[in-house]
Amino acid sequence: MKSSPHPAPRSTGRLRPLIATAPFLAALAATVVVYVSVSVRLPDPLATHFGADGRADGFTSPQGFLTGCLAVLLVLGIGFGLPALREPSAGTPWLIAGGFATAAALGYLICLTLLGNAGAPDGAAVRLPMWQMAVALGLAVPAGALGRLLAGPAPRPTEQAEGEAPRLDLPGATAAGWSRTISSPPLVALGVLVCGGGLVSILGGEVLTGVMLLLTGAVAVAVTSVRVTVDRRGLTLAPTLLSAFRIRFRRIAPDRVAEATSRRIDVFAEFGGWGYRVRPERSGLVLRSGDGLVLRLTGGRRFMVTVDDAATAAALLNTYADRARTRQGG
Incomplete structure (x- = not known):
């Protein structure tokens, strides 16, 4: 409601x-x-x-x-x-x-x-x-x-209703995959500005401050483009610019997913800002407001990702979660 x-x-x-x-x-x-x-x-x-x-x-x-x-x-x-x-x-x-x-x-x-x-x-x-x-x-x-x-006064957050938990009709041994890239132009711009501030500081003689700003800006730019993948291994989040190093932000196996749904996510109302956020009873990678994937985990917490075509990702993840529970006799 x-x-x-x-x-x-x-x-x-x-x-x-x-x-x-x-x-x-x-x-x-x-x-x-x-x-x-x-x-x-x-x-x-x-x-x-x-x-x-x-x-x-x-x-x-x-x-x-x-x-x-x-x-x-x-x-x-x-x-x-x-x-x-x-x-x-x-x-x-x-x-x-x-x-x-x-x-x-x-x-x-x-x-x-x-x-x-x-x-x-x-x-x-x-x-x-x-x-x-x-x-x-x-x-x-x-x-x-x-x-x-x-x-001025703070607005009260709007509670968004989650959609149904759909499934994809896949034959027993058939495997499928889904992948999208998410990015945040404002965070990229901010990272570039921080790098620029670092260069200016180094040129001005503040080498330590400049190096710290450069490292902060470089990390910010590197993590502002993320590949979101759903396949038989579950949900995987990996930085696009660091794909050659096989670095992953997070992987959630299908047997840890109680239910996957999709809905609109308001980044500032629900998480207070962009990035990888942790809040009581929920966490998520949120680079913008909009369509998002919402996972209810078996431990009771929720994990969210703002990504386009989240309904398809939710349906495929639910299918793999059902298969995992079937193999475990759940």
């Missing part, structure tokens, strides 16, 4: 993408203003990382620091803004609140670093006391509260 969702007011819904990206745009603007105002008084290299005692232990060029900070703020703004373009879910307002908190803390620390370096004869002479981290966290709390307020 379906329940009617209670969406946020239309004006709030239309403005949510702008609201989600606004704090990062503000932090970006503040960074540029502060940099321009103190650029002639910055040492080269300037101090960009500090130890527990407040002494500088990491340095980079002023231009590299600015470029890296702007890249990070831009990537984060896109990352928090993209989900707001989709149909709002119960987690969307809290995602926006998290974006406000992140932008406030990060923007404060970036501007503080620039101001702390201004006028210093050498980057090694700059100090940044650790209590400033507490100040950044203190700013993040009211900023997050403001974001939650501006995001």
Whole structure:
């Protein structure tokens, strides 16, 4: 039985993408203003990382620091803004609140670093006391509260009714297979942007940060195209770009499937975002909202995959599950 969702007011819904990206745009603007105002008084290299005692232990060029900070703020703004373009879910307002908190803390620390370096004869002479981290966290709390307020009320999730559990009429010893590829262009774009941020960071002298961003972006791009296969071995999920290495995300044998059905899956309402998600009593690989395969496992949990032609996959998987139970005498 379906329940009617209670969406946020239309004006709030239309403005949510702008609201989600606004704090990062503000932090970006503040960074540029502060940099321009103190650029002639910055040492080269300037101090960009500090130890527990407040002494500088990491340095980079002023231009590299600015470029890296702007890249990070831009990537984060896109990352928090993209989900707001989709149909709002119960987690969307809290995602926006998290974006406000992140932008406030990060923007404060970036501007503080620039101001702390201004006028210093050498980057090694700059100090940044650790209590400033507490100040950044203190700013993040009211900023997050403001974001939650501006995001508006959270809609109630809609419970989708599952379809019937069909079967394919296959003769006793006949085998069949089904396969589709699923992908997520927004996640690909985000992965490419993260890789770009890594390259910019490396060029700016932040090698460790750049390498971490490159690895994160590369992994994100590699897992955004997945081959979904149903055959006599059950359900198999494998990354398309890593097929030469025979890597699998997951395989579920037919004897573990109590029932397979298909229905529409709302990614944000049911899982809170894209990717491989784990929630109480269910998990899934969800790269978009739409038609999806829903498996009720013998242990009681559900596993979901958003994929086209899910009804055919469900019917074939049910047929193989019936055969497995017959062989086991179930």
